[in-house]
Amino acid sequence: MNTNWFEDEGGNVVLGGEFSFDNWGKAVRAGRTFTSSGPLIGMTADGHEEGEEIRMPSDGGTLEIDAWAVCAQPIHGLEIVYNGQVVVSQKSESDANRLELKEKIKVDGW
Numbered sequence: 001m002n003t004n005w006f007e008d009e010g011g012n013v014v015l016g017g018e019f020s021f022d023n024w025g026k027a028v029r030a031g032r033t034f035t036s037s038g039p040l041i042g043m044t045a046d047g048h049e050e051g052e053e054i055r056m057p058s059d060g061g062t063l064e065i066d067a068w069a070v071c072a073q074p075i076h077g078l079e080i081v082y083n084g085q086v087v088v089s090q091k092s093e094s095d096a097n098r099l100e101l102k103e104k105i106k107v108d109g110w
Contacts, residue, residue: 027051039071060108068100075099083109
């Protein structure tokens with residue numbers, strides 16, 4: 001999973017390499033951005049990172065989701081939401097600072 005990001009007051013940008021203005025601009029244009037008031041988050045779908053296009057058959061298919069969250073404060077849950085519904089979740093009863101999940105989900109829309 002990619003852990004190279006740049007954070008400023010407006011959000012986070014997943015760089016995919018060393019920090020430079022050129023890499024930052026490419027990542028923003030590719031849509032590799034997110035906002036978070038807490039944990040840093042990351043996710044791939046069938047190995048594709050944020051902002052990458054995934055072509056699926058018109059009737060959908062299955063994607064392998066690999067997600068993580070890391071924070072200085074305890075994290076109690078990590079959820080994948082698809083079409084407004086939680087389809088996968090990872091809970092922590094302890095004071096974990098990192099949660100990960102890997103799961104295959106069926107998709108048939110955006």
